[in-house]
Amino acid sequence: MTDTEERTIDLHSKAAAGRVNGKAGRTRVKIEMATGCHARVECQQIIISGTQDQVQLASVIVRCILAQVVHGDRQIVLDESEIRDHCTVLKIPADTTRMVIGKGGEHLHAIEEEAH
Numbered sequence: 001m002t003d004t005e006e007r008t009i010d011l012h013s014k015a016a017a018g019r020v021n022g023k024a025g026r027t028r029v030k031i032e033m034a035t036g037c038h039a040r041v042e043c044q045q046i047i048i049s050g051t052q053d054q055v056q057l058a059s060v061i062v063r064c065i066l067a068q069v070v071h072g073d074r075q076i077v078l079d080e081s082e083i084r085d086h087c088t089v090l091k092i093p094a095d096t097t098r099m100v101i102g103k104g105g106e107h108l109h110a111i112e113e114e115a116h
Helices: 014-021 023-035 052-066 094-101 103-115
Strands: 005-010 038-042 045-050
Touching: 005 052, 014 023, 014 038, 014 045, 014 052, 023 038, 023 045, 023 052, 045 052, 094 103
Parallel strands: none
Antiparallel strands: 005 045, 038 045
């Protein structure tokens, strides 16, 4: 039998909580699907439960998401070795983001569909 672990991550702001939860909870569900864990966003925290490996992976993904949100003086800096196996980071020029994302995120959604 596998032990269940639970980890709470402080998100520090409503903006960060919104980013981690996503529209209608979609980002949170993606985290669950990618890791096999259970996650819930409450107030300005995310509570992750699952096996140790699931919780660790979900925590890395949450940190990747949080690294995109500035928390005043709490900018999260990720060590590349921490995310290498789990996240793909693309640095794109600001003037091309609309083209990369697509209307309503259609290009990103197409990439997600292909990945599954």
